[in-house]
Amino acid sequence: MGKTLFEKIWEKHVVDTLPDGTIQLYIDRLYCHEVTSPQAFAGLKARGLKPFRPEQITCMPDHNIPTLNQDKPIDDPVSKNQVDTLEQNAKDFNLTYYGLQHPKNGIIHVVGPENGLTQPGMTLVCGDSHTSTHGALGAIAFGIGTSEVEMTLATQCIMQRKPKTMRISIDGKRKPGVTAKDFALYVISKMTTGGATGYFVEYAGEAIRNTTMEERLTICNLSIEMGARGGMIAPDDVTFAYLKDREFSPRGEAWEKSLAEWRKLYSDADARFDKEIVFHAGDIEPMITYGTNPGMGMGIRENIPAMEKIDEAGRISYKKSLDYMGFTAGEPVLGKKIDYVFLGSCTNGRIEDFRAFASLVKGRRKADNVTAWLVPGSWMVERQIRAEGIDKILNEAGFELRQPGCSACLAMNEDKVPVGKYAVSTSNRNFEGRQGPGARTILAGPLVAAAAAVTGCITDPRDLAED
Numbered sequence: 001m002g003k004t005l006f007e008k009i010w011e012k013h014v015v016d017t018l019p020d021g022t023i024q025l026y027i028d029r030l031y032c033h034e035v036t037s038p039q040a041f042a043g044l045k046a047r048g049l050k051p052f053r054p055e056q057i058t059c060m061p062d063h064n065i066p067t068l069n070q071d072k073p074i075d076d077p078v079s080k081n082q083v084d085t086l087e088q089n090a091k092d093f094n095l096t097y098y099g100l101q102h103p104k105n106g107i108i109h110v111v112g113p114e115n116g117l118t119q120p121g122m123t124l125v126c127g128d129s130h131t132s133t134h135g136a137l138g139a140i141a142f143g144i145g146t147s148e149v150e151m152t153l154a155t156q157c158i159m160q161r162k163p164k165t166m167r168i169s170i171d172g173k174r175k176p177g178v179t180a181k182d183f184a185l186y187v188i189s190k191m192t193t194g195g196a197t198g199y200f201v202e203y204a205g206e207a208i209r210n211t212t213m214e215e216r217l218t219i220c221n222l223s224i225e226m227g228a229r230g231g232m233i234a235p236d237d238v239t240f241a242y243l244k245d246r247e248f249s250p251r252g253e254a255w256e257k258s259l260a261e262w263r264k265l266y267s268d269a270d271a272r273f274d275k276e277i278v279f280h281a282g283d284i285e286p287m288i289t290y291g292t293n294p295g296m297g298m299g300i301r302e303n304i305p306a307m308e309k310i311d312e313a314g315r316i317s318y319k320k321s322l323d324y325m326g327f328t329a330g331e332p333v334l335g336k337k338i339d340y341v342f343l344g345s346c347t348n349g350r351i352e353d354f355r356a357f358a359s360l361v362k363g364r365r366k367a368d369n370v371t372a373w374l375v376p377g378s379w380m381v382e383r384q385i386r387a388e389g390i391d392k393i394l395n396e397a398g399f400e401l402r403q404p405g406c407s408a409c410l411a412m413n414e415d416k417v418p419v420g421k422y423a424v425s426t427s428n429r430n431f432e433g434r435q436g437p438g439a440r441t442i443l444a445g446p447l448v449a450a451a452a453a454v455t456g457c458i459t460d461p462r463d464l465a466e467d
């Protein structure tokens with residue numbers, strides 16, 4: 001029987017199998033950020049250990065950093081301490097560190113791929129659930145806890161149970177105006193937030209094959225929001241073209257050698273998945289969420305599901321969720337006034353997202369009732385925005401660019417949405433309080449965010465495109 005993409009990579013990385021079936025898995029890359037690494041480094045130090053493979057570890061602060069005045073000391077003492085601690089740990093152990101304002105700093109899940117650190121066939125971990133993003137390049141990438149960060153620092157291995165495999169295919173061609181974020185929100189709305197728990201997902205099908213590399217990163221990023229251990233896409237010419245000549249990509253003869261290996265990374269025709277699911281791209285509309293988890297999503301023109309449509313057991317929490325959002329079951333969300341727009345995060349903070357946003361706001365003006373935070377996912381994205389003149393288009397439309405970081409995605413810095421206010425956000429989580437205490441988050445792709453930013457309310461971007 002053939003092998004799945006997941007199995008091909010997994011099997012190459014198995015070091016040992018314990019009597020109880022637990023696998024000791026070799027890890028090619030460990031990424032560390034400031035939130036989930038301090039105790040891991042402290043544990044390492046307490047045991048007198050050193051990182052086993054320091055050259056395979058990259059550290060950078062991203063969660064706590066301000067998006068203005070990054071040249072000044074961080075005001076918030078807790079944030080400052082976390083960032084300083086990561087810098088000190090990286091220094092103590094001689095690890096690669098991209099600190100504040102370093103040209104390669106940014107959100108770890110944006111920086112890894114764009115520098116060619118993440119490559120097909122790798123195993124890769126980080127103390128962060130959205131590590132699933134890196135699977136877009138055809139790698140096994142997943143989030144781990146802090147004690148596992150410590151284990152990986154010390155041994156470059158991790159103890160894991162082999163997850164089940166699931167293939168989610170999206171067949172056919174997408175409609176105009178539908179983005180990768182819409183694919184992801186659609187899939188999660190159908191799967192629910194627990195629908196892929198225990199599985200490692202491979203995305204396949206015509207509509208996936210026809211995505212750009214950045215779109216694939218968006219899709220894999222959201223895998224965790226349906227409970228999946230990770231998500232991945234078989235590498236192909238799109239992947240290889242993206243990786244060619246990136247700073248840490250192999251070069252010359254090594255590139256050719258890697259390419260020959262990478263071309264073997266696909267699921268064989270007779271490979272068996274534990275679960276197969278098929279969706280049709282033509283069914284997918286621009287999406288928005290109306291509730292307090294990423295599975296509560298719908299086409300932007302639809303009405304919020306009526307109470308009768310909800311299982312009786314779920315009605316109390318459904319009502320609670322809508323109450324938090326200030327929405328009523330059965331009503332449309334289209335036309336609702338909003339207060340904030342956040343373009344950014346490891347989901348939609350890449351150059352293509354800024355291009356998409358700019359394409360729609362070009363020649364229009366930011367709505368007066370909207371505060372907009374446009375936060376590039378990294379300095380590399382920021383530089384490209386300027387090189388392409390996108391910043392000028394944004395400025396002319398009344399928008400300003402901020403400095404890179406996680407920012408309002410989880411509001412660990414000053415970028416907090418005030419209580420009761422609505423934010424259309426291109427990030428990945430709309431949990432209660434995620435963007436600030438009492439903040440109300442509506443998840444969407446960059447085009448829906450742009451349409452909201454210029455109209456001040458929830459607007460179908462296709463209506464503007466037809467103006």
Ligand SMILES: CC(C)[C@H](C(=O)O)[C@@H](O)C(=O)O
Pocket residue numbers: 035036063127128129130143410
């Ligand atoms: C802070 C970190 C542990 C967390 C995660 O694991 O995802 C964060 O990145 C998030 O998006 O909620």
Ligand code: SF4
Pocket residue numbers: 062063107109128130345346347405406409410427428
């Ligand atoms: S951008 Fe958001 S989702 Fe991504 S790592 Fe940062 S906090 Fe987590």
